[in-house]
Amino acid sequence: MGEKSSAKSGKGFGIFVTFCVMFLFWLLLSGILDPIHVGAGIICSLIIAFVSHDLLVTQKWDKMLRKSGRFIIYVVWELWQILLANFDVAYRVLHPKMPIDPSVIEFDTSLRSDLAIVTLANSITLTPGTITINIDQEKGRFQVHAIAQKPADALLVDKTMQEKVAKVFMEE
Amino acid sequence: MVELIEMILLPIVVLFLAAGVFFMLAGAIGLLRLPDFYTRLHATGKCDTLGEVLIIFGLLIYHVYYYSPGAELSVQLVPVKLLFLICFIFFANPTATHAIMKAAYNTGVKPWKKGDRRM
Numbered sequence: 001m002g003e004k005s006s007a008k009s010g011k012g013f014g015i016f017v018t019f020c021v022m023f024l025f026w027l028l029l030s031g032i033l034d035p036i037h038v039g040a041g042i043i044c045s046l047i048i049a050f051v052s053h054d055l056l057v058t059q060k061w062d063k064m065l066r067k068s069g070r071f072i073i074y075v076v077w078e079l080w081q082i083l084l085a086n087f088d089v090a091y092r093v094l095h096p097k098m099p100i101d102p103s104v105i106e107f108d109t110s111l112r113s114d115l116a117i118v119t120l121a122n123s124i125t126l127t128p129g130t131i132t133i134n135i136d137q138e139k140g141r142f143q144v145h146a147i148a149q150k151p152a153d154a155l156l157v158d159k160t161m162q163e164k165v166a167k168v169f170m171e172e
Numbered sequence: 173m174v175e176l177i178e179m180i181l182l183p184i185v186v187l188f189l190a191a192g193v194f195f196m197l198a199g200a201i202g203l204l205r206l207p208d209f210y211t212r213l214h215a216t217g218k219c220d221t222l223g224e225v226l227i228i229f230g231l232l233i234y235h236v237y238y239y240s241p242g243a244e245l246s247v248q249l250v251p252v253k254l255l256f257l258i259c260f261i262f263f264a265n266p267t268a269t270h271a272i273m274k275a276a277y278n279t280g281v282k283p284w285k286k287g288d289r290r291m
Contacts, residue, residue, distance in 0.1 A: 029253065031246035086195050086222045093202035093215055101286040102211055125266035126221065131213060132270050133277045145273065145283065147214045 014057035019049035021056065070168045071119075077164065078123055085128040092129075092147065101148045104133065107155060109140045109162050116169040123161055130155060181237055188230030195223035208284035209276055217269030224265075225258050 026041035027033075057064070092100055111117050117140070121132040124144055129151030134143040146152035155161065202215025232254045240248050 028249060028256075031244075031249040033245070082218075082222055085218050086198075089202065089215055089218050090195065090198035093198050093205060098205065100206070100211060102208075102283055103285075104283055121270060122263070122266040125217060125270050126262075129214065131210070131217060131273050133273050143277075145210050145214075145277075147211055 011053070014053040015049045018053040018056045019045050022048050067169065074119075074164055074168050078126070081123075081127040085126060088128040088151075089147075099148065102145065103149070103152060104143065104145050105152050105156060106141060106143050107162075109142060110166060111140050111162075111169070112137070113169060116165060119168070120162065120165045123165065124155070127151075127161065128154070177237075181233065185230045185234045188226050188233070192223045192226030192230065195219045195226065199223060209281050210273065210283050213269055213273055217265065221261060221265040224261055228254050228258055228261075 022045035023041055026045060027038075030037055030041065092098060109120065111120060114137075117135060117137060121135060121142070124130050124132045124142070129147040131145045132142060133145050135141070144152075144155060146155070196219065199215050199219030202219065203212050206212045206215055232251050235254070236251050240251070
């Protein structure tokens, strides 16, 4: 995943960023500022930063920043979709006749990277009437259970969500 | 002034809690009414996520208004922890739903089709 050229110069930077994130997390969770607790936090954050900095910082900094910016915009859209999903499910469940017509569908995407696929899979699960069943990462093939025909068409025909995720991770 | 804030704030908190309870209830009813394993996961996987998040958010607003002013740092940090909780629910819930779904599909639980007898 990491780019070889940036890995060399970016290693110290990656450790530093990971350390900052971990230490901030520690401070927010503990809220006690005496030397023992802060010292323990610094030591733990350093160990974690050395061992696992390559999990957090995988790419060049500016690239990741731009991705995070687009990701936040996507999350806002996703939250709205989640709200719609819940009204949809509540409607189907509480309706006396239960308008459901479940089916299992398959579709291919151009997404390959771990993060992009996880994002799309979780988005599918959270949005109206669809849950991810299986993913073939090499082919980018998703197997999805849809509760009715309309949400299935949203993934098969409209493909709004796939395009949005692809845009966030720039894998067109 | 204080009364005015309370008059606006408390209904908002109650609204969040009520909406959360409504979605949790819808999820529970769905668990009972829907015909098979997969459709039941639709109800629990989605409604529980939003229901929990709405309830936590209502409590967060309540906490910020009633406990935070003039409190110790550890008390003031409680809303931050609640925010982390919301984030983790949004990651963990769909992942767990997907894991259960995949396990069921791979072990050969048949999806219910329209017109089938209820199981």
